[in-house]
Amino acid sequence: MKKILTTLIALCAITAYSQETPNTHRIEGTLIGAKNGDRIELTAGRQRESAVITNEKFVLNFTMAQPDQIRLLPPGGGMQFQMFLQQPGTVKFTAELGTTNMGRGFPGDDTSRTVNTFTNVVLEGDPVKDWNFYTNYSRNAGEGETRGRGREALIATIKQHPDSPLSGWLLNMNLSSQNQYEMAKELYEGLSEKGKQSHYAQLFKRTLDEHAKVAASKGAPAPAFTFIDKDGKTISLSDFKGKYVLLDFWGSWCGPCRQSHPKMVAQYEKYKDKNFEIIGLAEERNAAIEVWLQAIEDDKIGGWRHINLRTEENRSKREEVLANYNVRAFPTKVLINPNGEIMMTNVGSSAEIDAKLEEVFGK
Numbered sequence: 001m002k003k004i005l006t007t008l009i010a011l012c013a014i015t016a017y018s019q020e021t022p023n024t025h026r027i028e029g030t031l032i033g034a035k036n037g038d039r040i041e042l043t044a045g046r047q048r049e050s051a052v053i054t055n056e057k058f059v060l061n062f063t064m065a066q067p068d069q070i071r072l073l074p075p076g077g078g079m080q081f082q083m084f085l086q087q088p089g090t091v092k093f094t095a096e097l098g099t100t101n102m103g104r105g106f107p108g109d110d111t112s113r114t115v116n117t118f119t120n121v122v123l124e125g126d127p128v129k130d131w132n133f134y135t136n137y138s139r140n141a142g143e144g145e146t147r148g149r150g151r152e153a154l155i156a157t158i159k160q161h162p163d164s165p166l167s168g169w170l171l172n173m174n175l176s177s178q179n180q181y182e183m184a185k186e187l188y189e190g191l192s193e194k195g196k197q198s199h200y201a202q203l204f205k206r207t208l209d210e211h212a213k214v215a216a217s218k219g220a221p222a223p224a225f226t227f228i229d230k231d232g233k234t235i236s237l238s239d240f241k242g243k244y245v246l247l248d249f250w251g252s253w254c255g256p257c258r259q260s261h262p263k264m265v266a267q268y269e270k271y272k273d274k275n276f277e278i279i280g281l282a283e284e285r286n287a288a289i290e291v292w293l294q295a296i297e298d299d300k301i302g303g304w305r306h307i308n309l310r311t312e313e314n315r316s317k318r319e320e321v322l323a324n325y326n327v328r329a330f331p332t333k334v335l336i337n338p339n340g341e342i343m344m345t346n347v348g349s350s351a352e353i354d355a356k357l358e359e360v361f362g363k
Contacts, residue, residue, distance in 0.1 A: 023063040023064055023065060023088060024061070024063055024088050025044075025061070025062050025063065025064060025085055025088055025089065025090075025091070025127065026059065026060070026061050026089070026090045026091070027042070027058075027059070027060040027072075027090075027091050027092075027093050028057075028059055028090060028091070028092050028093070029051075029057065029058045029059070029060070029092075029093040029094070029095075030056055030057055030093070030094045030095070031053060031056055031058065031074075031075075031095055031096070031097050031118075032056055032094075032095070032096045032097065033056070033096050033097035033098070034053045034056050034075055034097050035053070035075075036053065036054055036055065037052060037053070037054075038052070038053040038075035038076075039051065039052055039053065039075055040053060040058050040060070040072060040073065040074065040075060041072070041073040042060050042062060042070060042071070042072055042073075043070065043071045043073070043080075044062055044064050044068065044070045044071075045064065045065075045068060047062060047063075047064075049061075049062045053075065064085070065199075066165070066198070066199040067084070067085055067086045067087060067165035067166070067169070067198065067199065067200075068084070068085065068169070068199075069082055069083070069084050069085075069169065070082070070083060070084075070085060072093070072118070074097060074116040074117060074118055075097065075116060076116050077115065077116065078099075078100075078115035078116030078117050079100060079115060079116070079117035079118070081095070081117075081118045081121060083123060083128055083131050084128070084130070084131045084134075084165075084166050084169060085127040085128065085131075086126075086127055086128070086129070086130050086131070086164055086165050086166050087126060087127050087165075088127065089125060089126050089127045090125055090127070091123060091124070091125040091127050091128050092122075092123070092124040092125055093121070093122075093123060094120075094121070094122045094124075095118040095119060095120060095121040095122070096118070096119045096120050097116060097118070097119075098116070098117050098118070098119035099114050099115065099116055099117060100114070100115060100117045101113070101114050102114070102115055130157065130161050130164045130166040130167075131166060133157060133160070133161070134153055134154075134157040134166065134170070135153075137152075137153040137156055137157065138150050138152075138153035138154075154170055154174055154175075155183075155187065157170060158170055158171065158187045158190070158191075159187070159190060161195075162190055162191045162192040162195045163191075163192050163194045163195050164195060164198075165195075165198035165199065165200065165201070167187075167191060167195055167198075167201070168191070168195060168196075168198040168199070168200035168201025168202070168203075168204055169198075169200040171184060171187060171188060171200070171201065171204045172200040172201075172203050172204040172207070173200075175187065175204075176204070176207050177347060177348055177349070178211050178214055178345060178346060178347040178348075179346060179347070179348070179349060179351070179352060181208075181211040181212075181214070181215055184204075184208060184211070185208060185211075185212075188201070188204060188205070188208055210326060210328055213326050214326050214345045214347075217326065217342050217345065218342055218343070218344060218345075219341055219342065220341065220342055221340055221341060221342075222237060222245075222334070222336045222340050222341065222342050223237075223321070223324035223325065224236070224237050224238060225237050225317065225320075225321045225324075226317075227281075227307045227309075227313075227314045227317065227321075228307070228311065228313045228314055229305050229306055229307050230292075230293065230296070230305075230306045230307070230308065235279070235305055235307065237279075237336075237340075238340075240277050240279075240336075241338070241340055242275070242338045243275050243276065243277050243338055244271075244275055244276045244277070244335070244336065244337060244338060244357075244360065245276075245277050245278070245279060245335075245336040246264075246267075246276070246277070246278045246279070246333060246334070246335055246336075246353070246357075247278075247279050247281060247325065247333065247334040247335075247336065248264065248278060248279070248280045248281065248331065248333055249281050249283065249322075249325070249327045249330060249331060249332040249333070249334075250280060250281075250282055250283070250330055250331045251282055251283045251284055251285065251330055252282065252284060252291050252292050252294075252295035253284075253285060254330045254331060256330070256331055256348060257330050257331040258295065258299055260331055260333075260350060261299040261300075261301050262299075263350075263354065264278065264301065265299075265300055265301060265303070267354070267357060268303055268304060269303075270361070271357065271361050272303070274361050275338065276357075276361065277304065277305075278304040278305075279304065279305050279306075279307065280296075280301065280304060280305070280306040280307065281307045281309055281321065282306065282307065282308050282309060282310075283309055283310070283318075283322070283327075283330060284308055284309070284310045285310065286310075289308065289311070292308055309321070309322075325345070326345070328347070329347050329348065331347075331348065331350070332345065332346070332347050333345070333346045333350045333353055335353050335356060335357075343356060344356060
């Protein structure tokens with residue numbers, strides 16, 4: 001009986017270890033210039049860990065459910081350092097504790113801020129091998145502005161690491177815009193089956209499927225709708241047949257939505273006498289009607305018709321119109337031609353729609 005019990009305990013220990021090991025991570029760090037008793041902090045999703053530095057050394061042990069990004073915060077706070085861990089294991093982290101000038105604080109504050117940062121960082125270990133490739137390629141690829149190098153590094157990393165969870169994460173974090181659908185689709189399809197099974201690649205696939213619906217809607221009849229506008233009048237899409245119509249799905253709470261309004265005001269003034277109309281469809285969440293109306297006034301967008309999808313008379317049809325136009329983020333803008341067909345849909349940036357309007361009406 002004792003032998004059986006011992007065997008069972010051993011089996012339980014092995015089972016527990018096998019369940020824990022896939023998620024176990026360790027960072028063995030050296031931070032040159034740190035003092036004894038300084039504390040370094042780690043953020044991994046919602047998890048927070050910290051370690052005391054002794055003789056410039058520290059160790060952080062933690063677990064994660066799947067490969068993911070983590071961040072390290074230097075002693076005393078300051079600039080975070082981020083890395084992506086593609087598999088469990090040990091990372092050797094070596095850096096110097098430095099400072100950087102963050103410039104001025106709030107407007108009107110002339111005081112520059114100096115904060116702690118990690119300098120001359122070196123990462124070693126299998127968990128960060130693809131991350132090292134990405135950061136090194138980004139640092140060294142080509143000439144010109146940082147964004148260009150970053151894009152080149154992004155594409156190269158995904159193409160050269162089709163099995164890596166990092167590729168799914170990069171897709172999810174950088175290519176989730178509708179405007180990047182064709183490139184994103186090509187890069188996703190280039191992943192191996194293993195790469196497509198990673199957590200972030202699966203999240204990205206859902207986004208890609210939604211973008212596919214939008215892409216397929218180009219040239220299709222624009223779904224009809226009828227609502228009550230801010231003045232209490234009935235408004236239907238069919239009222240605008242024979243015109244170019246720009247649907248603006250926005251909200252008073254949405255910064256990017258409102259940042260796009262000055263450009264839209266200029267477009268409206270320029271094209272309103274050339275068979276062009278705008279309809280604003282606001283997703284106001286739980287905001288008061290007064291907040292929405294004040295946003296219209298503040299942004300000087302009262303020249304066109306406005307619908308609040310959350311008002312009592314409109315909310316029953318709210319989900320239908322959002323689903324019909326595949327609105328998953330704000331702002332979403334949809335351009336419809338005089339035949340009532342969808343010409344294009346932009347999520348976030350409206351650069352393509354802006355260019356199309358110039359093409360149709362002239363600069």
